[in-house]
Amino acid sequence: MSGSDAETPSAIQICRIMRPDDANVAGNVHGGTILKMIEEAGAIISTRHCNSQSGTDFLSPMCIGEVAHVSAEITYTSKHSVEVQVNVMSENILTGTKKLTNKATLWYVPLSLKNVDKVLEVPPVMPEPNTVSYSQSSLIHLVGPSDCTLHGFVHGGVTMKLMDEVAGIVAARHCKTNIVTASVDAINFHDKIRKGCVITISGRMTFTSNKSMEIEVLVDADPVVDNSQQRYRAASAFFTYVSLSQEGRSLPVPQLVPETEDEKKRFEEGKGRYLQMKAKRQGQVEPQP
Numbered sequence: 115m116s117g118s119d120a121e122t123p124s125a126i127q128i129c130r131i132m133r134p135d136d137a138n139v140a141g142n143v144h145g146g147t148i149l150k151m152i153e154e155a156g157a158i159i160s161t162r163h164c165n166s167q168s169g170t171d172f173l174s175p176m177c178i179g180e181v182a183h184v185s186a187e188i189t190y191t192s193k194h195s196v197e198v199q200v201n202v203m204s205e206n207i208l209t210g211t212k213k214l215t216n217k218a219t220l221w222y223v224p225l226s227l228k229n230v231d232k233v234l235e236v237p238p239v240m241p242e243p244n245t246v247s248y249s250q251s252s253l254i255h256l257v258g259p260s261d262c263t264l265h266g267f268v269h270g271g272v273t274m275k276l277m278d279e280v281a282g283i284v285a286a287r288h289c290k291t292n293i294v295t296a297s298v299d300a301i302n303f304h305d306k307i308r309k310g311c312v313i314t315i316s317g318r319m320t321f322t323s324n325k326s327m328e329i330e331v332l333v334d335a336d337p338v339v340d341n342s343q344q345r346y347r348a349a350s351a352f353f354t355y356v357s358l359s360q361e362g363r364s365l366p367v368p369q370l371v372p373e374t375e376d377e378k379k380r381f382e383e384g385k386g387r388y389l390q391m392k393a394k395r396q397g398q399v400e401p402q403p
Contacts, residue, residue, distance in 0.1 A: 131181050131207075143176035148202055148216050155186035156198040156220035174204070174215045181205040183212070191236045196222045244371045249287040250318040253280050257311045268307040273333060273349055277301070280317040281329040281353035288319055288327060289357040291365060296326060299387065301351040311335045313348065320352070321384025322370040328384045329353045352387065 136147045176182060183203040190197040202216035226232040241248040253276060261272045278295060285293040307313060314334045321328040333349040357365040372378045 129181055129183050132176060132178055132204075134178055137178045141178050143178070143180075143182075148176065148182070151182060151184045152200045152202065152216065152218045152220070155184045155200050156218075156222065173217065174213055176202075176204040176215050179207070181207055182215075188239055191239050193235055194223055194233050196224075196236055198222065242371070244288070244368050245373055246318050246320075246370070246377050247373075249284045250316070251280055251283040251287065252314055252316040253283075255313050255315065257307060257309050257313060259309060262309045266309040268309075268311075268313075270303065273303070273307065273313075274301060276313075276315050277317075277331040277333060277349065277351055278353065280315045281331050281355065284317040284319055284329045285327055285353075285355035285357075288322075288370070289365075289367060292358040292360065293355045294358055296354045296356045297391075299352040299354070299391075301349060303349050305335070305346055305348050307333075307335045307348050308337065310339050311337050317353075319370050320380045321388060322367050323388055325364050325367055326354055326356050326388070327367050327370070328388065329355060330380070352384075 130151065132143050132147075137143050181204070183205060184200065185203070186198050186200045188196055189199045198220045200216075200218045200220060201214060203212050204215045205212045224234040224236060226234055255276060257268055261268050263269060278298075282293060282295070312335070314336070315331060316334070317329050317331045319327060320330045329352070331351050331353060332347065334345055335348040336345045337343045357367050359365050370381065372381045
């Protein structure tokens with residue numbers, strides 16, 4: 115059993131080759147063996163994080179001779195508990211193919227070594243700078259009468275103002291400089307928002323070029339006084355911001371570091387939008403014959 119070279123304080127990976135005594139007579143690895151490895155990974159990472167259980171999905175069987183890759187990551191911390199997500203991948207060393215065989219969510223609480231009845235506090239997980247999780251922000255707003263038209267629907271300008279505020283917070287957290295809105299890519303109003311709804315405006319960095327950054331902003335509405343309707347997506351947009359010096363000059367933007375596959379996909383999509391807009395602007399400034 116060994117740890118991965120790419121371990122971080124909030125993520126580990128355990129690799130182990132499956133042996134005959136790990137499997138049943140059919141050659142499939144015992145579920146108990148996988149559960150033991152999941153528990154080990156969860157215990158290691160939560161103990162490491164605190165310095166000091168839950169559902170498991172069996173998705174596919176693992177066979178003798180395959181290498182098990184067990185990765186664990188702290189996904190949430192409260193004051194006295196730690197949530198750990200554990201994934202198990204099997205690798206056929208002859209063909210090189212890998213597949214997800216198991217995943218689980220584990221909860222742990224840190225206990226004092228001197229008094230096992232005493233629950234200790236959990237240190238918070240601090241995201242790495244220049245990552246999506248480091249700068250992502252949200253704002254919760256109760257829609258009041260002053261936000262609405264005479265018919266009880268939110269003014270579009272109110273929604274756009276809140277979206278721009280959240281995008282600005284994301285940009286400022288990422289750059290830690292003066293920032294300004296450069297452009298907005300088609301604000302889409304998917305559904306009306308009524309008076310009395312609680313709206314959550316969420317912003318996340320999707321792409322950075324040398325001197326600009328794209329931020330996706332989503333607006334979700336929760337009609338808390340109407341049990342017949344569920345939470346729904348009300349609006350979405352992409353904001354482009356630039357970083358400025360105190361003299362108002364454009365500054366280089368710290369490059370975004372996408373971590374997950376979804377973040378990498380959104381980064382490439384944002385790059386495509388950036389190149390498309392750049393080509394459009396260059397075409398506009400070309401002299402006419």
